[in-house]
């Protein structure tokens with residue numbers, strides 16, 4: 001290789017004298033650079049995807065920072081910071097290790113790739129199969145060669161084989177098959193401990209007094225500072241301090257922090273919404289798993305190794321493994337299995353525009369919603385239960401357009417990607433797919449939030465009340481939602497109990513009057 005570069009230099013010198021320097025250099029360079037290895041911002045890993053097959057000596061690594069990805073919508077500053085700074089750090093680290101890397105800024109991804117290809121005529125463009133329908137199609141049309149996407153534990157083909165055999169797509173069935181296939185927490189053909197799940201032990205409300213421990217924070221370096229100074233126009237949310245690491249080393253530090261300080265109590269408090277801690281005992285690993293800085297296999301391995309030390313309850317280890325090998329893989333599998341048009345579903349015909357409170361927490365007096373949206377404004381993240389039982393529940397029972405809600409969620413979460421947002425929002429959260437993913441909607445009144453959170457004590461609304469000025473909007477809208485959709489839900493046997501409750505409701509007309517006021521107040525930003 002060194003000899004070849006020496007030949008190029010000599011040829012350059014000769015060509016310069018003949019006035020042909022640029023043309024000759026590019027031609028020779030192209031013949032040596034056999035491949036351009038394109039790394040999207042969600043595949044930042046040396047050992048997986050296209051990097052796995054790349055050669056330091058001959059391949060050229062390409063990253064594209066496209067303006068389309070960064071502007072045009074109200075992206076959260078934390079999200080832009082995390083994605084861009086992680087990519088720049090990744091490119092920088094590869095350069096220091098001796099890779100040939102081009103990091104290009106351009107209007108769109110394809111335009112950026114075209115620019116680099118012009119500098120390397122004839123070089124093959126190689127990429128791991130992308131994580132979204134859109135990028136996959138764009139790269140296909142652009143003529144990229146795909147290699148395997150091994151960022152998940154379950155290939156798309158394998159998932160499809162599973163899904164084709166199912167009459168309903170129950171996550172629990174998929175999860176059990178994963179446990180067996182991957183031999184995780186198995187004792188022969190039986191689950192370790194004798195049970196497949198410990199949900200009953202894992203749904204504790206937040207205790208009145210509990211030491212949640214501080215989350216791990218990081219320190220901005222020069223690259224972080226540079227990125228922070230660039231991406232603020234039109235963006236939403238705060239960017240104070242570094243909550244999200246932007247390097248592999250920081251992602252590993254977060255993983256270590258979780259397994260050292262939080263894993264033990266992850267299970268029991270998985271669903272709890274405490275007011276003294278924004279992160280509880282959650283891992284905070286989703287951003288790194290989703291942009292490639294961590295791989296699911298190393299996270300599961302670390303969990304099992306930590307469990308083997310003997311002081312971690314099985315309920316915590318099982319609960320965590322369920323998220324990684326179960327939910328995460330299932331959601332990705334379903335995204336590809338259900339196809340690109342799935343995101344347009346709106347089976348409950350929900351058409352209300354996005355409420356003002358989603359962009360401004362001051363536009364609501366509901367303590368839970370105000371607190372959760374403020375948390376998101378602060379750091380672009382909140383855990384699963386506030387996403388599902390506060391934000392999505394509100395969107396569902398207020399009849400907000402699933403597509404408007406989906407777009408908002410995509411913009412404001414640091415860990416949002418198409419493959420994970422679409423099934424979670426369209427299927428799990430808003431039941432817009434008519435029950436393809438979930439057997440019943442995740443709709444709840446204020447009682448659930450009161451039980452699992454610590455918001456209601458100081459709220460002006462009373463979760464037990466469904467009528468009157470101080471009735472909890474969740475409680476009022478819950479009954480109104482069941483009534484509005486009673487025709488659809490009456491044939492769903494899993495909704496039998498709720499629909500029975502609706503029929504027994506003595507003051508439904510009053511509830512519906514209050515619901516009208518609540519919806520008007522939500523639209524006006526006064527409730």
Ligand SMILES: Cc1cc2nc3c(=O)[nH]c(=O)nc-3n(C[C@H](O)[C@H](O)[C@H](O)COP(=O)(O)OP(=O)(O)OC[C@H]3O[C@@H](n4cnc5c(N)ncnc54)[C@H](O)[C@@H]3O)c2cc1C
Nearest residue numbers: 282283284285286323327328383384388415416420424429
């Ligand atoms: C409406 C809605 C939208 C969501 N959007 C996203 C999203 O854009 N990106 C995202 O990564 N997760 C999303 N989730 C799933 C889940 O809320 C987050 O993965 C989790 O809160 C991330 O925090 P954590 O890493 O501390 O997770 P933990 O509670 O520590 O769980 C560990 C890991 O399990 C995985 N996981 C758990 N549940 C899910 C799930 N339902 N789907 C996919 N992975 C799961 C994640 O990788 C997570 O990091 C969404 C859930 C809902 C209900």
